[in-house]
Amino acid sequence: MPGPSDPSFDTLALHAGAAPDPATGARATPLHLSTSFVFESSEHAASLFNMERAGHVYSRISNPTTAVFEERVAALEGGIGAIATASGQAALHLAIVTIAGAGSHIVASSALYGGSHNLLAYTLSRFGIETTFVRPRDIDGWRAAIRPNTRLLLGESLGNPGLDVLDIPRVSAIAHEAGVPLLVDATFTTPWLQQPFKLGADLVFHSATKFLSGHGTVVGGVLVDSGRFDWERSGRFPELTAPYAGFHDMVFTEESTVGAFLLRARREGLRDFGACMSPHTAWLILQGLETLPLRMERHVANARKVARFLASHPLVAQVGYPELESHPDHALAQALLPRGCGSVFSFDLRGSRAQGVAFIEALQLFSHLANVGDCRSLVIHPASTTHFRMDDAALAAAGIGAGTIRLSIGLEDADDLIADLKAALKAAERAAA
Amino acid sequence: MKLEVQGRAAYAYTGGKAFAVDGPCVVFIHGALNDHSVWTLLARWVAHHGHRVLAVDQPGHGRSEGPPLASVEALADWVLALMEAAGVDRAHLVGHSMGSLIALEAAARAPARASSLVMAGTAYPMKVSEALLATARDDPARAIAMVNAFSHSSLASKPSYPGPGAWLRGGSSALMHRIQSDADGNLFEHDFRICDAYAGGVEAAERVTCPTHLVVGTRDVMTPAKATKELAGMLNAAVTRIVSGHALMQEAPDAVLNAIRQAIKA
Numbered sequence: 001m002p003g004p005s006d007p008s009f010d011t012l013a014l015h016a017g018a019a020p021d022p023a024t025g026a027r028a029t030p031l032h033l034s035t036s037f038v039f040e041s042s043e044h045a046a047s048l049f050n051m052e053r054a055g056h057v058y059s060r061i062s063n064p065t066t067a068v069f070e071e072r073v074a075a076l077e078g079g080i081g082a083i084a085t086a087s088g089q090a091a092l093h094l095a096i097v098t099i100a101g102a103g104s105h106i107v108a109s110s111a112l113y114g115g116s117h118n119l120l121a122y123t124l125s126r127f128g129i130e131t132t133f134v135r136p137r138d139i140d141g142w143r144a145a146i147r148p149n150t151r152l153l154l155g156e157s158l159g160n161p162g163l164d165v166l167d168i169p170r171v172s173a174i175a176h177e178a179g180v181p182l183l184v185d186a187t188f189t190t191p192w193l194q195q196p197f198k199l200g201a202d203l204v205f206h207s208a209t210k211f212l213s214g215h216g217t218v219v220g221g222v223l224v225d226s227g228r229f230d231w232e233r234s235g236r237f238p239e240l241t242a243p244y245a246g247f248h249d250m251v252f253t254e255e256s257t258v259g260a261f262l263l264r265a266r267r268e269g270l271r272d273f274g275a276c277m278s279p280h281t282a283w284l285i286l287q288g289l290e291t292l293p294l295r296m297e298r299h300v301a302n303a304r305k306v307a308r309f310l311a312s313h314p315l316v317a318q319v320g321y322p323e324l325e326s327h328p329d330h331a332l333a334q335a336l337l338p339r340g341c342g343s344v345f346s347f348d349l350r351g352s353r354a355q356g357v358a359f360i361e362a363l364q365l366f367s368h369l370a371n372v373g374d375c376r377s378l379v380i381h382p383a384s385t386t387h388f389r390m391d392d393a394a395l396a397a398a399g400i401g402a403g404t405i406r407l408s409i410g411l412e413d414a415d416d417l418i419a420d421l422k423a424a425l426k427a428a429e430r431a432a433a
Numbered sequence: 434m435k436l437e438v439q440g441r442a443a444y445a446y447t448g449g450k451a452f453a454v455d456g457p458c459v460v461f462i463h464g465a466l467n468d469h470s471v472w473t474l475l476a477r478w479v480a481h482h483g484h485r486v487l488a489v490d491q492p493g494h495g496r497s498e499g500p501p502l503a504s505v506e507a508l509a510d511w512v513l514a515l516m517e518a519a520g521v522d523r524a525h526l527v528g529h530s531m532g533s534l535i536a537l538e539a540a541a542r543a544p545a546r547a548s549s550l551v552m553a554g555t556a557y558p559m560k561v562s563e564a565l566l567a568t569a570r571d572d573p574a575r576a577i578a579m580v581n582a583f584s585h586s587s588l589a590s591k592p593s594y595p596g597p598g599a600w601l602r603g604g605s606s607a608l609m610h611r612i613q614s615d616a617d618g619n620l621f622e623h624d625f626r627i628c629d630a631y632a633g634g635v636e637a638a639e640r641v642t643c644p645t646h647l648v649v650g651t652r653d654v655m656t657p658a659k660a661t662k663e664l665a666g667m668l669n670a671a672v673t674r675i676v677s678g679h680a681l682m683q684e685a686p687d688a689v690l691n692a693i694r695q696a697i698k699a
Contacts, residue, residue, distance in 0.1 A: 017589050053690070054593060062597035081599035081604065256595055
């Protein structure tokens with residue numbers, strides 16, 4: 001029933017959470033660079049602090065510009081609300097610490113962004129939160145890894161670096177059988193390609209630095225709640241179902257039947273850990289969000305052309321893009337990602353590490369840097385950068401070859417990108433001599 | 434707070450405070466396929482400003498044991514029984530949508546026990562179209578989507594509910610799905626049929642003796658403002674018009690609070 005009363009995705013990308021400013025008539029979302037907001041009276045102040053009224057107090061907890069960004073992402077994901085954070089890492093941290101503490105356990109996909117892996121494997125373990133990693137395709141492994149103290153299952157919609165497609169319907173079913181939620185990092189897919197909540201996920205987070213923003217200027221994250229997970233029925237989450245001394249003995253599930261998680265995440269997580277998003281960052285990401293549907297369509301179209309080109313090139317051993325039949329998750333991708341598999345993927349050059357370096361250095365349009373999801377095309381050679389300390393055997397164990405190259409396909413003309421890649425492949429060929 | 438009402442477990446949210454032994458009381462009654470959580474901001478304010486609060490989950494909704502009751506009249510009796518179980522002789526009765534009819538009927542059945550009556554997002558008769566009833570019966574998920582779309586008048590109601598960053602349409606939809614999935618049977622169709630079937634409004638209005646207030650959303654297409662005129666006349670009610678859709682407490686919580694404050698003189 002699309003229309004003004006039930007708008008579709010493209011309309012929500014422009015309008016959700018934003019209306020003409022009642023004070024000035026400004027049509028674009030104003031940037032409210034203010035740390036704090038004046039109370040109408042002492043009574044008004046007290047009622048805001050005690051959650052008797054909704055409103056803004058201090059920009060670490062909420063801000064009018066940031067709230068537009070939060071509401072828009074929540075709308076696009078089909079969620080009930082969102083919390084903007086300082087980075088994608090902060091969003092993941094906020095999700096975990098809202099429902100887990102010392103003695104808790106997480107089951108996570110082994111195909112994760114390196115930063116997420118570091119947080120889970122090394123940092124959170126220092127605080128008593130243990131993680132078991134399972135290969136994302138090992139469905140039985142997910143089930144077997146769950147313990148009585150497990151609080152969360154975690155995976156990426158498209159895993160790093162091989163673009164393993166997370167089987168959200170099956171993994172979420174396993175999570176729900178055990179009474180725990182599934183949290184999905186949907187950074188590579190964005191809600192335009194996949195809405196994890198429709199497939200069974202309970203919580204979603206993004207590095208908004210990437211496609212949501214699209215312009216490569218700011219770092220930010222966002223955590224979204226579907227409102228579907230029944231924390232009380234699970235019985236595993238006293239953080240949400242028992243009185244919280246840190247907020248007048250509030251029982252979050254009594255305050256909000258479906259919004260308890262976000263209430264605690266904001267009232268405790270932003271208050272105490274403080275990893276909030278700057279309203280300036282939120283405003284900039286909103287500029288990107290407005291064109292998300294248009295950009296993602298172009299990202300995917302370009303990625304398809306580039307992937308096909310590379311797959312047919314003699315110097316390329318394999319292309320890890322799930323839209324290609326050679327990818328182990330091709331069939332799953334067709335079912336779960338019918339609009340496409342994004343525009344970040346890896347391919348393997350035949351030849352030596354030196355040839356990989358020569359390829360990278362010959363590229364002119366592709367920028368050599370550590371990011372993805374920019375409007376400009378990006379490239380990185382893990383063997384000579386992010387994983388340069390590893391020998392070839394260790395790289396292979398991590399699923400990375402000496403010639404593995406990761407691309408993030410931007411919005412340039414695809415033919416120009418292919419011409420740039422062709423020239424660089426020639427340079428790599430010459431480097432073999 | 435857990436109570437036993439008519440032999441079954443019942444739940445009422447008390448506004449974030451322990452329920453006091455005495456003092457003025459406000460009873461909040463939710464609408465179809467909702468629960469107490471549609472009231473929590475307002476209920477917290479009221480509870481922290483000199484009143485006791487009972488924001489009920491109706492039988493078969495949320496934390497109150499089922500089965501759901503078969504009529505507005507039966508639910509009105511249940512509300513009065515819940516007040517008795519909580520030790521409340523008299524209360525301000527505040528209802529939204531289907532809950533407003535329950536509040537009206539309760540105020541009519543026990544005039545001495547109603548300090549005031551607030552009917553928000555209301556209409557009488559509260560007829561439901563055959564098409565929506567049929568959809569509620571055959572495809573509840575689609576009916577929830579329809580009602581959710583009709584209940585919101587804006588894509589950006591500020592400051593949002595229960596606070597900034599909340600997407601109201603998503604929250605309302607999730608709540609309705611939760612209440613429906615937790616229920617035995619098709620609670621959505623049940624609630625809508627109760628609204629549609631209620632025929633005692635005129636007689637009830639004649640018996641109400643307490644001050645009455647109607648809170649009307651100027652953009653409400655579920656219970657449009659024009660459908661309240663006759664009711665307002667019958668009840669000699671004060672009418673507060675708010676720029677909002679049917680989801681009044683979510684789209685305009687402060688305006689609804691102001692209307693309730695006037696009604697209960699807080």
